[in-house]
Amino acid sequence: MADDTTVSAVLDSLDRGLDAALDRLAGFLRIPSISTDPAHAGDVRRAAEWLRDELAGLGFQAAVRDTPGHPMVVARSQAGGARPLLFYGHYDVQPVDPLDLWNRPPFDPQIEDTPSGRVIRARGASDDKGQLMTFVEAFRAWREVHGELPSDLILLFEGEEESGSPSLRPFLRDNADELRASLAIICDTGLYADGRPAITTQLRGLVGQEVVVHAADRDLHSGAFGGLAANPIMILAQALSALKDDRGRISLPGFYDGVADLPPELARDWQALDFDAAEFLARVGLSTPVGEQGRTALEMVWNQPTAEINGIEGGYTGKGFKTVLPATARAKVSFRLTGTQDPQAIRRAFQDHVRRFVPGDCRVEFHDHGASPASVMDISDPAFAQAKAALTQEWGREAAFIGAGGSIPIAGDFKRILGMDTLLIGFASDDDRIHSPNEKYDVDSFAKGARSWARILAALR
The missing domain is CATH 3.30.70.360 (Alpha-Beta Plaits)
Known part of the structure; x- marks a missing residue:
């Protein structure tokens, strides 16, 4: 594990380079990589090639890999380290309809000042280009400071997530030896509702x-x-x-x-979240929880x-x-x-x-x-505690292990096909309007997300 001085230098580099990083993200967001629309197939490939070139410039061995559908971007560094890590994200985006509900063109990203802080607004800003670029910017700063990339890294960036990932499982099976690592890391999740950092440990x-x-x-x-x-x-x-x-x-x-019943460690974390079911339902005009009697609200939406x-x-x-x-x-x-x-x-x-x-x-x-099937991560792996501590240090709030009521099939695919668990860590907010008009990503989430990855990379080396 790197010492504090090693990490601090990377964090300082990220802070100095934030404006340049936002400019790079804006350039990425201008590419209308809508995977569900055949008319944008060329744009999807252009986004893949943009990523390949960025990663190659950072010292990765990077390639655009064809599939029967849209391409994958695969990159690798071999700097040694305690354990190889596979990072996953997706560079395709949802369609923009209905266009007339957007306040500005969806592929013309701009930084806006809002009552809750600065945001970058564009399709894909949160889901998932902004999140994916928190990985890339952390790698960039690490190399700038230390002259090399941290650890043995594999990057897998997909271009079909928003259209059902039809090529992903065959690609994993066909390239299992190349892609297998000790742990997968996915950035396509978010902060807990009250803004604290979170690691999703189970998916339905x-x-x-x-x-x-x-x-x-x-x-x-x-x-x-x-x-x-x-x-x-x-x-x-x-x-x-x-x-x-x-x-x-x-x-x-x-x-x-x-x-299975909820493990005691997760039960403690979930209880500390002080989830208010009545307030949660009030957002959608309801007031009374339903479901199995004798279960807490979070059990019903995450664990049952x-x-x-x-x-x-x-x-x-x-x-x-x-x-x-x-x-x-x-x-x-x-x-x-x-x-x-x-x-x-x-x-x-x-x-x-x-x-x-x-x-x-x-x-x-x-x-x-x-x-x-559901995906349940083995949180006894020391990486989970190390990542939790790194997030807590960066955000100044105790990070939580949480569940998710929805499904992220790729996490299960990593387990079944490549035999590895997944750290699901992201920095999206509930109000990011993903899949909707006027999607945005908080600049603070982007900046602190990249800083979080720098700390996690140091902890896992």
Whole structure:
């Protein structure tokens, strides 16, 4: 581990170079690397080449690597060190629609003064170009001060994250020997809601399922057939309402297999966050928590699995009124998974559950929409405590181990394909408006993010 003088010199370099770093970020943000739009394929490649050139200028062996979709950027330094580290981020961005809701052109970045401080506003400023560049600027300052890059570093920057990462898993499998390290580091997360630094140690998995119930061969007059003929909306509603019992527990057989109680260390960290469920719900016009009885609010959003109905339709939904028994009804249902729950076992259990409600003269069909297991990091690895201490020192607030209710599949892919855990550390704020018009990234987050990585790099060497 480097001494304080070694780290201080890098931090001073980052402070002196902040304006130049913001200019570089602005140049990166001007490239409209929208991966979902084929019209921007050339821009996505241009962003990859911009990154390659920046990294090569810092002494990395850097290359743009083609895939069946958009390219990967892979770079490597071999400076020795206690453990090799793989850094991951993505350089593609979301579409900008609706354009008329932007206060300025989305690919014309500007620094703005706001009541909460300076921000850089542009598409991709927070998700994920600004975050990715906190890595790069930390590496730049380290090399400027010490004449070499720290440790044995592998950088993997993706151009398809915002379009589902179709090329990522095959790329990891095909290049596993080249990419394998002792630890992965992902920058695509954020600060805790109150602004304290955080390390995300667990992510929920996801199962998506569409179900369609077919009854009669046409819509039926409810006066002539009501009470006698099967109603597929009623069938579906009964099946879905039976997913939970009166205590909020999910009733599918075997559903909780692999769900673990919260470890004591995480329970202490989460309790110290003083999460206010009523205040959290008030932001969206609600007030009363629901869910499994006997669980804390953070357990319910981070550590417990869920079953949610995301959409349901059937029958006549237009203006006026039409008294029919519909021929079909459909719903989209998702399950968030924790621990070692098996996504395919959950899918089968749900399908079996629905079939029990479908009469013999009706039929049901299912359409799968993805499945990924949860990711749970081994925080006994000393890197987690070292990174936590480095973040606490930089931000002047005790860093926290937190969970996330959503899913970041790449973290699970690193574990299953490359056999390594992941440090998920980012500096985005809840109000960064990612995926929305007027996206921004706090200049303070950008500056302190780069300083944080310098401290973490020193701690992990």
